[in-house]
Amino acid sequence: MPAHTLTPSIVLDRVSFAWPDGSSALTDVSGAFSAVRTGLVGRNGSGKSTLLRLVAGELSPAGGHVTTSADVAYLPQRLTLDVDRPVADLLGVSATLGALRAIESGDVDPSHFDAVGSDWDVESRAHVALAEAGLAPGMLDRRVGELSGGEAVLTAIAGIRLRGASIALLDEPTNNLDREARARLAAMVRGWRGTLVVVSHDVSLLELMDETAELYRNELSVFGGPYSEWRAWLDSEQSAAKRAEVAAAAVVRREKKDRIEAETKIAQRQAVGRKAQFEKRVPGIIAGNRKSAAQVSAGKLRTETRDKESAARSALDAAERRVRDDGTVRIDLPDPGVPAGRRIAKIGDGARSWVIQGPERVALIGPNGAGKTTLLEHLLHGASESSVLYTDRVGYLPQRVDGLDDAATVLDNVQIAAPEVPVTELRNRLARFLIRGSGVDRPVSTLSGGERFRVALARVLLADPPPQLIVLDEPTNNLDLDTVDQLIGALTAYRGAVLVVSHDDAFVKRLGVSLLLELDAEGALTER
Known part of the structure; x- marks a missing residue:
């Protein structure tokens, strides 16, 4: 599977995690993410959100290690918001902005200067971040409760960019976003710098990624391209795997048939030999030598045919493992008895x-x-x-x-x-x-x-x-x-x-x- 060979910024080494009831979420997952934009895909329940929470430090692995090269910012799938907080809090600049405004009003407390550091342009950058989220500069001091759900998500993402986190993790960021908000998010993603890992089912967003990672049955694999290219590769690989499975099954049938025919020939030879010995009264020493030679020949034939069948079955097992046997939801709805004009x-x-x-x-x-x-x-x-x-x-x-x-x-x-x-x-x-x-x-x-x-x-x-x-x-x-x-x-x-x-x-x-x-x-x- 082709992938970029950049230095990884996130490394997972045999990471495992189980919930308090003992059910396993991840088992021995290993892999790495590079400092590019990566779309993380997988079926519901495969552990994608759990993996992000482990990388973000919200959860601790039961086994293995998670290593990151820099600070991590994380947007959860369900953004829990205090509606009375100011929007500046959601952007993550409330403390710095408060200290800056205190200094501007004449307060020379050294703690304010420590809080600002070198970030003297925080307010202007916050205004730019709000513009990215589709909000006016005046929203900076207003309450989070005045934002829609989509605006809150975009503002939180803009805050991650504003804070300059080197590694950003976004879990289903397009949930609840309308067309305009999705367009704004796409613009943010196109200009993203650093490591960005996005869990999403939104194909249009996944198409903006440099790489596509899949979490499948506790295996993390990375493909060097957006979702459509990965999907085409996977479909092609699965088609080849199914052809290989059919071919391997045919070989198993052939080798099994050859083994059965060989066993039949051996049994026939043994029967003929016994009959000849009885009819011709062959001396014992000669009969023993013939029997020994026949046994050696039969043993070689049995070993050869069994080995071939065993090898064929091993090849079939390997081919079957390549073919995905994924379950799909089958939704059969009963007839509710609604007439056409009701x-x-x-x-x-x-x-x-x-x-x-x-x-x-x-x-x-x-x-x-x-x-x-x-x-x-x-x-x-x-x-x-x-x-x-x-x-x-x-x-x-x-x-x-x-x-x-x-x-x-x-x-x-x-x-x-x-x-x-x-x-x-x-x-x-x-x-x-x-x-x-x-x-x-x-x-x-x-x-x-x-x-x-x-x-x-x-x-x-x-x-x-x-x-x-x-x-x-x-x-x-x-x-x-x-x-x-x-x-x-x-x-x-x-x-x-x-x-x-x-x-x-x-x-x-x-x-x-x-x-x-x-x-x-x-x-x-x-x-x-």
């Missing part, structure tokens, strides 16, 4: 409204902060006369998966939505979401972001009776690309109505929506 819901802004009926697919788009999630909440909780539900069978997956009971198991959380379904059947259904065996009994608190989302998705889609309306708020934020494909397939075949909020243009297009509504910054809905 009114399911009405959604509007007070001035206009649109009716959702039958198996209709509706998408709601708009910039961060426009109020899309609020509009959904009004619909679901009857807080608006212009947005009304005509069914009580609704499955809702919010943008932030905060409705799960962290202390309860996966099974307990899902069983809430399907209390009449036998546990055995529910386990079988969860297996289709790649939640199998002991994973069903794990506490939700031990799951990765992607795994938590999959559990929440399972609870919505496995509800009994099945929902007549499925409402999804940014469903692709935490799903790997293969699971997104499965979700689209399931929703396409689903016989109920679907209402989705998404900034993922590709997802909306592939879903085949019949009604596309855009909510502007003023709260007005228009049909596109």
Whole structure:
């Protein structure tokens, strides 16, 4: 696998980590990241976020070592914010800025000069950072609570750049970002200096990377190119591996056949020899010599054929190991019994409204902060006369998966939505979401972001009776690309109505929506 040969800035040496319940997150992972932009990919639950937290020092490995060449800045997947903090705190310049302003007001306390150091232009650089995040300079002293979720993420990333961290780790930075915010993030990434490791399922962001790293079954491999080149290489490699597997299996069959034929010949020769000896009354010494020679010849033939078959089986084993046998989520949604003309819901802004009926697919788009999630909440909780539900069978997956009971198991959380379904059947259904065996009994608190989302998705889609309306708020934020494909397939075949909020243009297009509504910054809905 081609990769750059630059000096590594992050080195992992046989790193292992397990959660408090004993479940393993990473085992003997080794690898390195260079001082370039690297996209880190892998299936949900492969340990990507855990790996970043280990590199950032938030977690300590149970075994092995993590070595970094410089200071590390980390943006977690779920940015926890104190809404009353000033924006300067989010940028990481609050202390320096406060000291600078104290000096400017005449306070000559030496501690202020120590705090500023040589960073006398911190305020002007902070203004540039805010501009990168799409905020006006006047926002520097305002509260974080006045920012949208997307603005807060961009501001935190701009703060990492502003502080000049040599190593930056970003976990799913495009989650909840609208088109404009994603464009601003892309501009930041294009001009990034130093080591940047980005965990993301956003293909457009991954295309900006110099390298692509994959965490797969506790193996970290690095490819020297962006996601599309890596994907093409992987597809080609897997095609070759499957051809090699077929060829190796054919050799095993041939060598097995040769061994069986050889054993048959040996048995026939032995039978003929015994018969000849009996009929011709060959003297004992001569018969013994012939028998010994025959045994030596038979032994050589057996050894040769068995060795060839053994070598062929070893080659087949090696070929099979190259072929990935990845499980894929299989989502089969039951028929909710919604006739084509059945009114399911009405959604509007007070001035206009649109009716959702039958198996209709509706998408709601708009910039961060426009109020899309609020509009959904009004619909679901009857807080608006212009947005009304005509069914009580609704499955809702919010943008932030905060409705799960962290202390309860996966099974307990899902069983809430399907209390009449036998546990055995529910386990079988969860297996289709790649939640199998002991994973069903794990506490939700031990799951990765992607795994938590999959559990929440399972609870919505496995509800009994099945929902007549499925409402999804940014469903692709935490799903790997293969699971997104499965979700689209399931929703396409689903016989109920679907209402989705998404900034993922590709997802909306592939879903085949019949009604596309855009909510502007003023709260007005228009049909596109």
